[in-house]
Amino acid sequence: MPAYVLLDTALCLFASVHIISYDLRHHRITNLSLGRFILAIAALKFVESIAGAESVDFLGSIADAVVALALFTCIYYISGSSMGLGDVKLATVLAALAGLGSIRNFIFWICAIWIWGGVHASVIALRYRTFHRRIAFAPALFGGTLTYLAMRIWSSLPQ
Numbered sequence: 117m118p119a120y121v122l123l124d125t126a127l128c129l130f131a132s133v134h135i136i137s138y139d140l141r142h143h144r145i146t147n148l149s150l151g152r153f154i155l156a157i158a159a160l161k162f163v164e165s166i167a168g169a170e171s172v173d174f175l176g177s178i179a180d181a182v183v184a185l186a187l188f189t190c191i192y193y194i195s196g197s198s199m200g201l202g203d204v205k206l207a208t209v210l211a212a213l214a215g216l217g218s219i220r221n222f223i224f225w226i227c228a229i230w231i232w233g234g235v236h237a238s239v240i241a242l243r244y245r246t247f248h249r250r251i252a253f254a255p256a257l258f259g260g261t262l263t264y265l266a267m268r269i270w271s272s273l274p275q
Contacts, residue, residue, distance in 0.1 A: 145202030184211035229260030
């Protein structure tokens with residue numbers, strides 16, 4: 117199993133604790149926390165590329181981020197005020213971290229995010245007996261990304 121996938125997963129888990137807790141409390145994703153996350157990802161990807169990880173594609177990660185930025189920006193404008201720009205920026209950063217690399221992986225990642233979002237919204241609706249207009253989207257973004265990374269780890273295990 118490639119060690120860099122485990123490092124990506126560990127970084128994602130580490131960042132998710134702070135970002136999700138802040139988003140659940142304040143419905144905001146701060147630029148400071150995203151900036152720290154971006155610096156950590158850039159350092160990790162740089163070290164992975166120097167170490168000779170065969171599947172690390174730095175330019176491919178940037179391309180994934182650009183596609184995610186375009187998609188989530190469209191969703192932001194279509195949804196009105198339901199999704200914030202912090203969610204758009206976080207999705208862009210997570211796409212760069214995940215290193216999706218193909219349309220099939222990108223579609224899997226998006227579907228996992230929306231499934232996690234549906235589960236999160238259902239839990240909120242059941243807990244409060246009402247549906248709030250503002251729901252933190254960071255748990256769904258991290259849940260989908262961690263699901264994708266877990267799928268990559270699972271698929272690399274010997275059969």
